[in-house]
Amino acid sequence: MEHCKKSRRFLSLLLVIVFMLSLAGCQSSGDEGKPIAEKPSETKIVTDLLGNKVKIKANVEKIAVVPIPWATIVYAVDGSGKKIVGMHPSAMKAYQKNILKVMAPEIANANSTFVDNNFNINYEEVAKLKPDLVVIWDYQPEIGKKLAELGIPSVAIKYGTLEDVQNGIKLVGEILNQQERAAALIKYQQDTNSYLKSKESTLAGKNKPKTLYLRDEQLQVATGESVNKIMINNAGGVNVADEVTGDSWKKVTMEQVIAWNPEVIILSNFSEILSEDLYKNKLSGQDWSKIEAVKNKRVYKAPMGIYRWDAPCVETPLMIKWLGKVFHPDVFTDYDMRADLKTFYQNYFNHTLTDPELDQILSSQLNPDLKI
Missing domain, CATH: 3.40.50.1980 (Nitrogenase molybdenum iron protein domain)
Known part of the structure; x- marks a missing residue:
């Protein structure tokens, strides 16, 4: 009798163990027998x-x-x-x-x-x-x-x-x-490129202003191998330094600049150079008085947003649109530069630009002759 009781207790214990193991088995598998997902790789x-x-x-x-x-x-x-x-x-x-x-x-x-x-x-x-x-x-x-x-x-x-x-x-x-x-x-970059391409036929019949992109007082200019050339071309201009090769920026002589005689000059933000420096011939050893862009007051400081627009960056499409307004305001009439800037900063940076901030980015005070 005692032997039977022990056997029943042993059998009951065995059943409990089997039941617990079956529960563990269910917990170690996902729903419907799916394995547990592995720990994400580090x-x-x-x-x-x-x-x-x-x-x-x-x-x-x-x-x-x-x-x-x-x-x-x-x-x-x-x-x-x-x-x-x-x-x-x-x-x-x-x-x-x-x-x-x-x-x-x-x-x-x-x-x-x-x-x-x-x-x-x-x-x-x-x-x-x-x-x-x-x-x-x-x-x-x-x-x-x-x-x-x-x-x-x-x-x-x-x-x-x-x-x-x-x-x-x-x-x-x-x-x-x-x-x-x-x-x-x-x-956004690709959409802007498509928009610019849509203007190519209109620009084909226009005079494309000869443009010098000037980095600094040392007469370093954007060459034919620079992204600045692409910016200028896409906006309907011609880079006068296309013939210069080797680097993106290269030092040239004042005699070469006079020979090019650019109609528009863009001043980069890699230096503190300003249009007044050229208009008033403040740069030692350089004579800008005979340059067409200087005589017609078409020397402009480039914008600078979250970075200098002189270099390729996330704001490069905006730089090309700005150049379009500089070169051909009669062609690029279907956007407002300030409105585009506000929309871009709101959409991509979650920042609402104020009017003073817009002026800062567009170098408005440094470009009093440019109404953008």
Whole structure:
């Protein structure tokens, strides 16, 4: 009898164990026997603009940026500057005097000494930043190798065309898991390009003003290999320095400028040069008095938004539209520059521009003869 009781207790215990194991089995499987989803990977692979496959953190939180305009591309794609831990000193210089300082005050904390003006990196300093990723130029493979030795991944970017900029925006979107924001910025660029193409037939019958894009007081000009040439062409102008090759910017002589005799001069924001410097012949060793653009008061300071519009960036479509108003106000009549700017900043940066901010971006006070 006692033996039977023990057998029944043993059988009951066995049934309980089997029942508990079956419950555990159900819990270890998803609904309808599906396996539990694996833990999301902590890394991912992106392909940079040279075709390199780069393993990076799935959620990048800290980025150091070597190329000058690309810190603002990171900001535009991410909608914040919080992930920017390092940027080029020239980019920081632009930041300190443009509207981005108001829109993203956090960028002021970014290190701007880990890289010098010639894009050389201080490896000890960049290591202290502990970045998840460094953005470098396409011509810096040795820097990429040294960063890899420090355990820091890097992606290479390039630009020489507007398509390069768009590909770079797409890459940043993939890095930051912001594909939708990146796609929207790219679509704006492509839509603007389509609009500009629609004006080509009208512009074909127009005089295309000979234009000099002047970087600084040292007579560095935008060459035939610069993105500025593309900007000028797309807006219905002709770059007088098309024959100059080798670099995007190159120093020329005053005699060469006189021979070109540009009808319009655009002054970049890479220097503090102003139209008055040319109108009043303030630059030592240079005589601008015989230049057509100077005689007709057609020297203009380029705009600067979240970055200098002189260089390819997310605002390049706006730069070309501005040039269109400068060259052919009778052709580019179907948009208002100030309204377009307000819409762009609202849609892509979630920032409502004030009238003083619009004037600041468009360099209105520096261009009193230009009614935009």
